[in-house]
Amino acid sequence: MLNEATLVAFKASLRGGLLEPTDPGYEAARKVYNRMIDRRPRLIARCADVADVITAVNFGREQKLLVAIRGGGHNAAGLGVCDDGLVIDLSPMSFVHVDPKKKTVLVGGGALWRDMDHATHAFGLAVPSGIISTTGVAGLTLGGGLGYLARRYGLTIDNLLAVHVVLADGRFVTASAKEHADLFWAVRGGGGNFGVVTSFLFKAQPVHTVYGGPMLWPLADTTEMMRWYRGFIAKAPDDVYGFFAFLTVPSGPPFPEHLHNAKMCGIVWCYTGPLKKAGMVFKPIRRFKAPALDLVGPIPHPVLQSLHDGLYPPGMQWYWKADFVRTLPDEAIAHHLKYAATMPSAQSTMHLYPINGAAGRVKKGATAWWHRDALWAEVIVGVDPDPANKDKISTWAKEYWSALHPYSTGGAYINFMMEEGEDRIRATYGKNYARLAKIKKRYDPANLFRVNQNIKLK
Numbered sequence: 001m002l003n004e005a006t007l008v009a010f011k012a013s014l015r016g017g018l019l020e021p022t023d024p025g026y027e028a029a030r031k032v033y034n035r036m037i038d039r040r041p042r043l044i045a046r047c048a049d050v051a052d053v054i055t056a057v058n059f060g061r062e063q064k065l066l067v068a069i070r071g072g073g074h075n076a077a078g079l080g081v082c083d084d085g086l087v088i089d090l091s092p093m094s095f096v097h098v099d100p101k102k103k104t105v106l107v108g109g110g111a112l113w114r115d116m117d118h119a120t121h122a123f124g125l126a127v128p129s130g131i132i133s134t135t136g137v138a139g140l141t142l143g144g145g146l147g148y149l150a151r152r153y154g155l156t157i158d159n160l161l162a163v164h165v166v167l168a169d170g171r172f173v174t175a176s177a178k179e180h181a182d183l184f185w186a187v188r189g190g191g192g193n194f195g196v197v198t199s200f201l202f203k204a205q206p207v208h209t210v211y212g213g214p215m216l217w218p219l220a221d222t223t224e225m226m227r228w229y230r231g232f233i234a235k236a237p238d239d240v241y242g243f244f245a246f247l248t249v250p251s252g253p254p255f256p257e258h259l260h261n262a263k264m265c266g267i268v269w270c271y272t273g274p275l276k277k278a279g280m281v282f283k284p285i286r287r288f289k290a291p292a293l294d295l296v297g298p299i300p301h302p303v304l305q306s307l308h309d310g311l312y313p314p315g316m317q318w319y320w321k322a323d324f325v326r327t328l329p330d331e332a333i334a335h336h337l338k339y340a341a342t343m344p345s346a347q348s349t350m351h352l353y354p355i356n357g358a359a360g361r362v363k364k365g366a367t368a369w370w371h372r373d374a375l376w377a378e379v380i381v382g383v384d385p386d387p388a389n390k391d392k393i394s395t396w397a398k399e400y401w402s403a404l405h406p407y408s409t410g411g412a413y414i415n416f417m418m419e420e421g422e423d424r425i426r427a428t429y430g431k432n433y434a435r436l437a438k439i440k441k442r443y444d445p446a447n448l449f450r451v452n453q454n455i456k457l458k
């Protein structure tokens with residue numbers, strides 16, 4: 001039970017405000033992107049600045065509350081919210097400051113990628129992120145960050161210069177290659193285990209208009225296209241990125257009517273080389289097999305980043321299964337085809353995100369992100385707007401994943417996992433796990449920050 005006077009004092013000391021279950025705004029604030037997650041925290045602290053975060057961390061620790069940290073609220077497993085405890089909600093801290101001279105960006109712990117892309121694009125810059133603009137910068141970065149620019153400029157963490165963090169004991173520190181280097185190593189892939197990151201300093205890359213978008217082929221061409229893709233992407237130059245996908249064509253523009261609701265395979269491209277060379281680079285791709293739909297062309301980077309946002313609004317049911325994959329043998333392709341043909345809803349999908357090129361050349365021990373030698377991060381997601389279809393989509397995802405798992409490396413991208421237990425987390429961090437556990441012990445010995453893919457102290 002919380003003492004009323006302590007609670008009143010806590011509320012009064014927050015510039016951003018405190019929400020309790022009876023407050024207007026509480027219902028909206030407790031919701032996360034994945035509506036399969038339905039948790040009711042005791043308190044939601046809307047943090048407006050670092051001072052609010054320090055106050056909230058101290059309050060959570062002193063009152064022995066379960067503490068969840070929320071950035072963009074997009075986490076697969078809903079780890080930005082908890083039952084009964086305190087949510088430290090950073091969404092008011094969404095500032096983005098671009099330094100065009102130094103080509104760096106300082107961004108608040110509650111910003112979304114769309115905030116970032118909007119601000120950097122004006123200067124012809126971008127920070128490598130994912131493929132959806134509504135995702136939080138914080139959670140995506142702390143888990144690694146896989147997306148369109150990974151083959152050219154590395155994972156999001158490979159572009160991180162420093163973080164500003166409120167630790168479990170309430171101290172505020174900077175972690176970079178020079179200060180608290182152990183902490184800086186750990187936050188590059190180790191998730192929210194080590195403290196509340198109030199801001200991130202990134203190096204920005206010269207990206208403005210890219211050549212990208214989807215090319216789609218009939219599902220019947222899957223075997224041929226996957227065989228071609230596995231060879232192509234393994235050797236492609238760094239400026240050519242393409243993730244492989246199964247999808248159901250939406251029934252509206254810009255998709256032609258004869259393809260509406262068709263299950264198809266496809267590759268979503270992002271070429272960051274000189275635009276005048278793009279036609280030539282894509283000529284052999286188009287010549288191998290003419291796509292049934294080709295929407296690839298010059299496109300501003302933020303537009304490519306937000307291309308899928310409308311298809312995936314917040315509030316749907318999501319069930320995620322993932323693995324890292326090094327090879328794509330013919331037997332695996334046969335399983336892919338079987339499960340693609342039985343996608344249980346219009347939004348359900350499978351993506352293979354390449355992580356070779358610049359992302360793959362970083363040493364396995366250089367950051368906490370271990371599986372640098374995998375060729376793809378595979379993700380299978382059952383998605384549906386209707387809660388009544390929850391079991392249908394999760395059964396499909398689990399069965400699909402089980403069929404493919406024997407062809408994987410063991411671990412999975414931490415940001416694509418539901419709560420799957422300690423063994424999966426250990427497999428994901430490989431030999432980096434022991435070092436992460438040591439750093440966790442140094443910075444969060446009581447495991448205050450445990451609503452995450454938790455690193456155990458031993």
Ligand SMILES: Cc1cc2nc3c(=O)[nH]c(=O)nc-3n(C[C@H](O)[C@H](O)[C@H](O)COP(=O)(O)OP(=O)(O)OC[C@H]3O[C@@H](n4cnc5c(N)ncnc54)[C@H](O)[C@@H]3O)c2cc1C
Nearest residue numbers: 071072073074075080109130131136138139140146192197
């Ligand atoms: C539709 C969709 C598309 C996606 N696409 C991609 C993609 O292309 N590439 C990719 O890499 N990932 C992708 N993801 C996965 C995404 O990276 C994770 O869901 C990530 O956790 C989201 O971050 P968030 O801040 O929105 O999440 P939250 O739910 O707010 O938080 C996630 C986790 O991070 C911790 N955390 C959040 N903010 C902070 C902070 N400031 N300090 C310390 N810890 C914090 C939380 O404790 C929690 O454990 C996608 C997710 C969705 C739903």
